[in-house]
Amino acid sequence: MLKTQRLQTLEQVRAFLDGSDSLGFEVPSREVAYNFISQQLRRFGYIRLGKADKGLIRRYLCRITGLSRAQMTRLITQFRNTGDIRDRRGPPIKPFAKRYTPDDVRLLAKTDAMHGALSGPTMRKLCERAYRVFG
Numbered sequence: 001m002l003k004t005q006r007l008q009t010l011e012q013v014r015a016f017l018d019g020s021d022s023l024g025f026e027v028p029s030r031e032v033a034y035n036f037i038s039q040q041l042r043r044f045g046y047i048r049l050g051k052a053d054k055g056l057i058r059r060y061l062c063r064i065t066g067l068s069r070a071q072m073t074r075l076i077t078q079f080r081n082t083g084d085i086r087d088r089r090g091p092p093i094k095p096f097a098k099r100y101t102p103d104d105v106r107l108l109a110k111t112d113a114m115h116g117a118l119s120g121p122t123m124r125k126l127c128e129r130a131y132r133v134f135g
Helices: 010-019 030-043 051-065 069-082 102-114 120-134
Strands: none
Touching: 010 051, 030 051, 030 069, 051 069, 102 120
């Protein structure tokens, strides 16, 4: 991540944006980028800024982190609502129920191999008939 402690005022940020068109930035990891964005929003008092200055800070953060304008808007909204930015992705709260066990899958593969890789509907009929006959 870029060392940006020297950028203390909005004028310095504006000058940085005007002069950094040709610079390439290394895209940081998601966690590092989110921490950086939170720090910068706090440091510049983003909530209290006017519309033009907010746009300036938004452009600055997009340039440094490599995130899109839409993604930055979502992160800034999260910062405004919660006071922090965190990764909201995670495992589903209630994942889909598993219908078949790993043993069921192994048996199906074994049956498929014994019958020479039949089509899906034919295999289904075989399994239904086996269930009716053998329980």
